Amino acid sequence: MPVARSVPSMTPHDQPPDPDAPPGPSAPSAARAPSRGPLLALVVGLLLVAVLVARPLVGAALDDREELLSTNTAVAVSTSARVVRAGDRTCQRGLYVPDGVRRVRVFPGYVGRRSPSIGVTLEVGDRIVARTRVARFVSDRPLTVAIGAVATGDDGVLCLRNAGPVDLSLAEARQQFGGEARAPVRVDLLGPGERSTLAMVPDALERAGRFKAGIVGWGTIVGLGAALLAAVAALVAVVLRGRGGGAS
């Protein structure tokens, strides 16, 4: 038995009709004078949303960005050192080098200090496909090296040789699964130019389908996204038409 209340009951069933309720199916809606209030609310609200959310969203989608063709962060390195001494070399193995790579971006991990001079080589198979040397630089941002055309392959090796005179710190050392700490060299393999984010979405969706459950592919992702937007659209329609099932 419910406990006696000190406040009036406010269940949906014993309330007067919803003052916001739209006219029911038999209501003489045609006889009602149209009100501009709701339309104005909708327009003003959507304009606000357009300024706050849609405009930056469209701007970001149309912005050009470097085309990242592949990246590797945690594949094997030839050393487990966190620091590469002058004269030493460290290599990032197992890089996937897709077609069209023209530049390599490396994150050596020096922040705000003068880096050493670095020799960079990229091998695919047993062949060195790119070799360059970078003078000392203030390493507060990643090092991007143009390497020209390279062969495609799944077994790329990127090596950094510290030409001195100071040590080269690596970006990230992690101990994983109880093993020894490893310091992978994060490497981004870049295409020749820039494309808008929007133009890259199909590629991104295709990539998003990989390394996942068997039923997941780009179609699954797009399908679920579309289903969500369709459900939201249906909901908007239901709300605007004032139909929610049953009396309002």
Next chain:
Amino acid sequence: MRARIGRLVRRLPLACWLVVLVAALHGAAWAVLTPAFQGPDEIAHFAYAEYVAKTGKPPSKASSFSVPDADTVAAIEALPWSVDGKPSWSPDADRDLERRLDRLDRDGVAASELGAAYQATNPPLYQYLVAIPYRLADALGGTTLDRLLAVRLATVAIGTVGVLFVVLLLRELFPRRRWAWVAGGLAVALQPVLGFLIGTVNNDVPVLTAGAALLWLLTRAFRRGLTWPTAVGLGGAVLAGLLSKVSAYGLLAVLGWGLAVLALQQWRSWRAVLPRAVVAVLVAVVPLLLLQALRDVHNVDVTGGIGTAHADHPVTQGPRDFVSYLWQFWLPQLPFMDEQFPGYPHYPLWETYVQAFAGRFGWFSFGFSPEASRTMIAVLVGLGAAAAAGLARHRDALRRDALLLLTLVGAFVGYALMVNLRGWQYRQETGENFEQVRYLFPMIGLYGALVAAALLAFPPRWHRPLTAVVAVAAALHVLASWGVVLTRYYM
């Protein structure tokens, strides 16, 4: 019971069920979009579920590093995975991984007790729940990545139930305004961080659902009186939260606070209220005490070892330091205060809660730019101001519901305080930051209520169009968040 559920289904309008559907689709979309093991602590959470699914019991020991089963390790290493890195997208590597996982499954993989690592201190209710889809996916011949998706989708289902509770809460709060159930429910269902979280393997999700149920039932008790089923439900909600995550003890504080104010409201019928309130507390607490008494039998420590896990760094500061910590978390540091946040976060409220509520994903390591996140300040301030105006406009109802409002505001403040209390302890134990916006999600129903209350500031005929605006804005927020994730991982 079946009749009650049937009545519930019939009473909720179609639009509310569409909100629940939106929540499910939102979570599922995040579950397939987010790379494997890129949810916060997802490796340890999944490994915990994996161990429970394989052995039928929780792990008996915790560790600092997660050492999951061999096939899970193979998947993680092949992604490749790192907190700050991006996966490779080589299709050949993808096929190689699939073949390798198939081979490992054929050979059989032993259960690793060290996979749950630091998550092993949590009670296992959530893991027992998601062990069911795990075993189902296993029986269907799925690899570890298939099983991960199955567990993620089960978590989506748990989170979706939470959104249903939010809708029910809004129905109790605004019984005459069906648009409010939709507007507030949708704001929650399409909150991108919530969608992301329920689309990963994480025991914060059942706590979120338990919190939403608790707020709904408390409000129901204020509106309709504390019935026996409501009392049992209140205790059950708290118990479910505490059996999923040890640091959910804030739910117990909310229950105590809510029952105290309820007793004040219904003091004339104290003879009926008191035994039901006691039952609510007993339902929440007694099973925990029994479990704790038998912890040597089943390996479940419901205290999670809080206070003993870091014996090298005991909590030494006193209440005065906690007040200073609390102040500096929410407000700027005053000159006479010792600095409590020397490193990250520099501006705790902004970085930990506001920026993260705008959108923070992966291992909570990336999100919108600070510039974009500032929009969230405008949105929250605007919502707060409009809600205040809306409540002032309906001050008669507000006066009638003052104690309920006090309960809900107090619930949020108290819960946030409990999170800060744990954060203060954790900072002393480890020197690191604890608070994250997801820990406040058990109170997410109040965000829905805020959105609905904000619309009350406008004339009644504007409510439906503005509900549509809320839907459009929330959907765009989701699209922008997907853009952030796509660029982070896949571009």
